[in-house]
Amino acid sequence: MAVPKKKTSPSRQGMRSSSKHVHVDNMTLCRNCDDFRRTHHMCLHCGHYDGRHVITTKSQKRAQRALDGTENT
Ligand SMILES: [Zn+2]
Numbered sequence: 001m002a003v004p005k006k007k008t009s010p011s012r013q014g015m016r017s018s019s020k021h022v023h024v025d026n027m028t029l030c031r032n033c034d035d036f037r038r039t040h041h042m043c044l045h046c047g048h049y050d051g052r053h054v055i056t057t058k059s060q061k062r063a064q065r066a067l068d069g070t071e072n073t
Pocket residue numbers: 030031032033034035043044045046047048
């Protein structure tokens with residue numbers, strides 16, 4: 001098993017994890033709903049990507065069920 005030669009200092013851990021956050025520059029507006037979405041990712045709010053509807057989100061399913069009147073609560 002490969003073993004690290006030195007202990008990773010808290011400073012090093014911080015420097016590594018600083019690049020893992022989603023930065024504002026990586027966000028853009030959805031063309032369908034004008035909500036923020038990550039670039040090259042589908043919109044989590046409306047499920048659109050590149051002008052196409054690719055996935056039905058939970059909130060959309062819930063709204064559709066409420067319209068159908070088949071809500072089981
Ligand atoms: Zn959207």
